Amino acid sequence: xxIRGVLVPVVTPFKADLSPDRDRFIRHCQWLVSQDCxxxxxxxxxxxxxxxxxxxxxxxxxxxxxxxxxxxxxxxTGCCSIIxxxxxxxxxxxxxxxxxxxxxPLYYKKVSEDGLYRYFSEVVQRVGxxxxxxxxxxxxxxxxxxxxxxxxxxxxxxxxxAIAGMKDSSGDWNNTKPFLxxxxxxxxxxxxxxxxxxxxxxxxxxxxxxxxxANVNPRAIHELYEKCSGVCVKRRRNQKALGTSASTPADLxxxxxxxxxxxxxxxxxxxxxxxxxxKQAIAIYTNDQEWTRVRPPxxxxxxEQAKLLATELRAIGFRWQQ
Amino acid sequence: xxIRGVLVPVVTPFKADLSPDRDRFIRHCQWLVSQDCxxxxxxxxxxxxxxxxxxxxxxxxxxxxxxxxxxxxxxxTGCCSIIxxxxxxxxxxxxxxxxxxxxxPLYYKKVSEDGLYRYFSEVVQRVGxxxxxxxxxxxxxxxxxxxxxxxxxxxxxxxxxAIAGMKDSSGDWNNTKPFLxxxxxxxxxxxxxxxxxxxxxxxxxxxxxxxxxANVNPRAIHELYEKCSGVCVKRRRNQKALGTSASTPADLxxxxxxxxxxxxxxxxxxxxxxxxxxKQAIAIYTNDQEWTRVRPPxxxxxxEQAKLLATELRAIGFRWQQ
Numbered sequence: 134x135x136i137r138g139v140l141v142p143v144v145t146p147f148k149a150d151l152s153p154d155r156d157r158f159i160r161h162c163q164w165l166v167s168q169d170c171x172x173x174x175x176x177x178x179x180x181x182x183x184x185x186x187x188x189x190x191x192x193x194x195x196x197x198x199x200x201x202x203x204x205x206x207x208x209x210t211g212c213c214s215i216i217x218x219x220x221x222x223x224x225x226x227x228x229x230x231x232x233x234x235x236x237x238p239l240y241y242k243k244v245s246e247d248g249l250y251r252y253f254s255e256v257v258q259r260v261g262x263x264x265x266x267x268x269x270x271x272x273x274x275x276x277x278x279x280x281x282x283x284x285x286x287x288x289x290x291x292x293x294x295a296i297a298g299m300k301d302s303s304g305d306w307n308n309t310k311p312f313l314x315x316x317x318x319x320x321x322x323x324x325x326x327x328x329x330x331x332x333x334x335x336x337x338x339x340x341x342x343x344x345x346x347a348n349v350n351p352r353a354i355h356e357l358y359e360k361c362s363g364v365c366v367k368r369r370r371n372q373k374a375l376g377t378s379a380s381t382p383a384d385l386x387x388x389x390x391x392x393x394x395x396x397x398x399x400x401x402x403x404x405x406x407x408x409x410x411x412k413q414a415i416a417i418y419t420n421d422q423e424w425t426r427v428r429p430p431x432x433x434x435x436x437e438q439a440k441l442l443a444t445e446l447r448a449i450g451f452r453w454q455q
Numbered sequence: 456x457x458i459r460g461v462l463v464p465v466v467t468p469f470k471a472d473l474s475p476d477r478d479r480f481i482r483h484c485q486w487l488v489s490q491d492c493x494x495x496x497x498x499x500x501x502x503x504x505x506x507x508x509x510x511x512x513x514x515x516x517x518x519x520x521x522x523x524x525x526x527x528x529x530x531x532t533g534c535c536s537i538i539x540x541x542x543x544x545x546x547x548x549x550x551x552x553x554x555x556x557x558x559x560p561l562y563y564k565k566v567s568e569d570g571l572y573r574y575f576s577e578v579v580q581r582v583g584x585x586x587x588x589x590x591x592x593x594x595x596x597x598x599x600x601x602x603x604x605x606x607x608x609x610x611x612x613x614x615x616x617a618i619a620g621m622k623d624s625s626g627d628w629n630n631t632k633p634f635l636x637x638x639x640x641x642x643x644x645x646x647x648x649x650x651x652x653x654x655x656x657x658x659x660x661x662x663x664x665x666x667x668x669a670n671v672n673p674r675a676i677h678e679l680y681e682k683c684s685g686v687c688v689k690r691r692r693n694q695k696a697l698g699t700s701a702s703t704p705a706d707l708x709x710x711x712x713x714x715x716x717x718x719x720x721x722x723x724x725x726x727x728x729x730x731x732x733x734k735q736a737i738a739i740y741t742n743d744q745e746w747t748r749v750r751p752p753x754x755x756x757x758x759e760q761a762k763l764l765a766t767e768l769r770a771i772g773f774r775w776q777q
Contacts, residue, residue, distance in 0.1 A: 151537070151577070182562035185538040186508075215473070215750065216507040238752045240504035240561075242597060245727060248752035255473070255751055275564060277599060278752075405567060428537065429577055430560045430570035430600075 135266065135297060135322060136207055136231040137362070139355045140343040141165045142176030144412055145184065145192070147426040153188055157423065159199045161348075161415070166201060168351035168454065169359075173234055175209035177275055177302070178345040178408050183428040186217055190224050203229040207343070211236030211270060215252060219259045222267075232266035232297055234343070239276040246284050253288055257295045265295045272302035272326065279303075282311055289319060300343045302326025306333055313337045328354045329396055332389040335361040345407055346396050349414045352454040353395070357388040398445045405432050413439050414446065418453035457588065457619060457644060458529055458553040459684070461677045462665040463487045464498030466734055467506065467514070469748040475510055479745065481521045483670075483737070488523060490673035490776065491681075495556055497531035499597055499624070500667040500730050505750040508539055512546050525551040529665075533558030533592060537574060541581045544589075554588035554619055556665070561598040568606050575610055579617045587617045594624035594648065601625075604633055611641060622665045624648025628655055635659045650676045651718055654711040657683040667729055668718050671736045674776040675717070679710040720767045727754045735761050736768065740775035 143162055146154040162172055174196070175181035175189050184192075189208070197203055210221035210233040218235065225233050238244075238252050257265065269288075271280040280299060288296045298321050301309045309330060312323050314337075322340035325331060331342045331354065341362075347354050360380040380388075404410040409427050413434045416424035425433050434442065465484055468476040484494055496518070497503035497511050506514075511530070519525055532543035532555040540557065547555050560566075560574055579587065591610075593602040602621060610618045620643050623631045631652060634645050636659075644662035647653060653664045653676065663684075669676050682702045702710075726732040731749050735756045738746035747755050756764065 177562075182535040183537070183560065185536050185542075188536075188538065213504040214507050214510075215505070216510065220507075238505065240499075240597065241728070241752060244752040245754055248727075248754045251754065252751035275562065405570075406563070429574035430563060430566040432567055432570045432573065 135320075135340075136171050136205065137322065138169070138171060138341040139328075139347050139351065139358050140171040140173040140207055140324065140341065141347040141351060142173045142178035142209075142343055142345055144348050144408065144415070145179045145181070146412075146424055147428060148423070151426070151428055153184065153192055154423065155192065155195050158192060159195060159201075162196055162201055163199070165347070165351055166205060169355045170347055170351045171205045171207060171231070172196070172201070173207045173209065173343045176234060176343070177272060178348065178411065179209065180408065180428055180431065181209045183431070186212070186221060189221060193225065193228060197228050204231045206230045207232045207234050207268060209234045209236065209270070211238075213238045213240040215255050215259070218256050222256065222260050222265070223262065226260065226262050226264050229264075232268050234268045234270050234300055236270045236272070236276055237278045237280060239278045242277055244278060246281060246287075249278070249284055250287050254291065257292050263294065266297035267295055268297055268322070268324070269299040270302070271299060274302075274304070282315055285312065285316060285321070289316065289321060293319070296321070298322030298324065298340060300324045300326050306330055309334065310337065313339055327396065328357070328392050329389075331357055331392070332361055332385055345411060346399055348411050349418070349453070350392070350395050353388070354392055357385065357392060360388065361385050394449050395451055398442070398449060398451070401441075401445070403441065404434055404438055409434050410442055413442055417443055417446075457642075457662075458493050458527065459644065460491070460493060460663040461650075461669050461673065461680050462493040462495040462529055462646065462663065463669040463673060464495045464500035464531075464665055464667055466670050466730065466737070467501045467503070468734075468746055469750060470745075471748075473748070473750055475506065475514055476745065477514065477517050480514060481517060481523075484518055484523055485521070487669070487673055488527060491677045492669055492673045493527045493529060493553070494518070494523070495529045495531065495665045498556060498665065499594060500670065500733065501531065502730065502750055502753065503531045505753070508534070508543060511543060515547065515550060519550050526553045528552045529554045529556050529590060531556045531558065531592070533560075535560045535562040537577050537581070540578050544578065544582050544587070545584070548582065548584050548586050551586075554590050556590045556592050556622055558592045558594070558598055559600045559602060561600045564599050566600060568603060568609075571600070571606055572609050576613065579614050585616065588619035589617055590619055590644070590646070591621040592624070593621060596624075596626070604637055607634065607638060607643070611638065611643060615641070618643070620644030620646065620662060622646045622648055628652055631656065632659065635661055649718065650679070650714050651711075653679055653714070654683055654707055667733060668721055670733050671740070671775070672714070672717050675710070676714055679707065679714060682710065683707050716771050717773055720764070720771060720773070723763075723767070725763065726756055726760055731756050732764055735764055739765055739768075
């Protein structure tokens with residue numbers, strides 16, 4: 134029953150006055166769900182930390198009202214303040230969200246493992262809901278404060294039901310692997326923060342990926358997930374009569390390589406951020422310039438950068454799936 | 456009319472349930488004001504980022520109700536979200552606070568100067584109050600995102616009234632000096648984030664210090680400020696008839712050296728944080744253990760560390776001023 138597969142840290146569209154554009158947000162989420170993706174709304178790529186707590190809650194309410202299944206949602210709820218983290222987490226759990234993605238408190242640096250343990254303990258106890266599923270969010274290039282195996286071990290021991298997994302956005306497979314080795318057997322679900330590690334993750338007992346580029350390339354990423362996941366193996370067995378053949382390792386590696394080529398385009402250091410580049414791509418392919426806006430301190434792509442992005446996507450034969 | 460002198464990033468006391476202890480907070484603020492210090496409530500030392508926005512507003516309301524002069528307050532109001540920064544800033548300005556101390560949005564790293572300029576511009580325009588006085592908060596060891604001279608230059612040009620100064624907590628005099636050289640002449644008030652740079656700051660046109668240790672050593676820090684500030688020079692001239700003699704450079708350096716000795720005790724790397732050590736010292740000298748609590752992810756001093764602190768303060772002859 135736990136969330137697995139490809140989750141999208143959904144980009145948040147803004148109106149001219151920089152308020153969240155609820156309608157475009159809902160439409161984008163509906164499209165992502167139609168591509169078999171879950172919704173990790175309010176992540177780093179969502180500019181969640183540039184939103185107020187109230188804006189996050191209003192947007193989540195709007196998704197639920199729009200009829201999107203909350204069990205496929207994993208909203209980001211980690212703030213620096215226990216009070217605000219508990220508030221957002223309780224709100225998400227009350228909506229029936231499949232889980233929450235929780236940043237560590239990131240203001241103070243070089244905090245102790247003990248301090249982080251106490252922080253997450255307080256959150257679990259204050260939320261006090263057996264439905265709570267926390268996915269710890271490790272993103273050291275941004276949060277600086279990180280999640281260590283030792284911390285996971287202590288938390289899992291104390292709260293085996295509430296501590297459901299993690300997202301590793303270290304960008305370092307040597308960081309991800311020890312978590313899989315130590316905790317995957319305990320139903321601790323490890324998501325990689327980039328689809329470039331998806332195949333490796335699935336081969337080592339991982340649960341999927343929560344990746345920024347799934348905002349524009351959801352179907353292809355999900356295809357790799359499906360082809361290499363156990364779920365898919367089981368389904369294929371049932372479909373033997375239909376003549377579906379299992380993918381070979383080489384097939385999977387070819388799919389992985391194609392995903393990497395797309396991601397590479399968005400990772401171009403010439404762009405002010407991957408977030409702005411993703412929004413620009415959505416604007417290009419939906420022919421809707423409203424999508425380009427970001428909230429300060431982020432900035433949009435220049436006209437020249439937008440042209441470069443369009444050119445490079447054409448050059449790699451990128452196709453927008455409807 | 457602008458705030459100058461010694462401002463205290465007031466530590467926030469917590470009750471057993473970790474809620475802010477309003478009464479102790481008010482009493483501590485009243486004592487600091489009686490020592491001629493201003494109140495930079497909700498700073499890094501205040502664990503402000505571990506508080507919710509609502510808790511900050513309630514505490515500020517309580518100080519005003521308690522009769523403390525808001526013109527001597529400079530609350531921290533900088534959040535990652537423009538919406539929340541504007542909300543807290545407007546609240547402080549409506550109370551008549553002398554200024555606000557504003558962190559840059561610190562979630563995204565390596566953001567452009569353009570993005571930060573847009574962020575602060577949005578805040579100034581949205582607050583839309585001629586009383587607004589922003590002090591930019593540069594604390595790179597914690598926020599990572601910092602304030603550059605070029606950014607100050609652009610903001611000062613666009614908003615000469617609203618951009619009132621800065622706090623430099625880089626801990627690097629070579630970073631502070633260029634700000635003084637470039638902007639002190641334009642009534643841009645530079646506060647150093649440690650009293651260890653107070654004398655140097657005042658000799659170079661600075662406005663004072665906003666320092667954590669002023670929570671426990673306010674009178675001595677203020678004495679150095681007063682003796683080396685222009686205000687003091689003027690006063691001394693008027694008081695010639697009273698026989699008051701001006702301090703010599705050697706007198707000032709001796710005062711500075713004594714302040715440094717006290718600060719050194721609290722900077723001991725054996726303590727989990729200077730914040731916890733300051734709270735422990737208040738607990739010792741007010742004989743009130745309630746003061747020791749910190750919110751996770753910070754942790755309190757161990758019994759052994761608390762003893763070490765007490766011993767070291769005695770060893771340097773530290774005296775708590777009433």
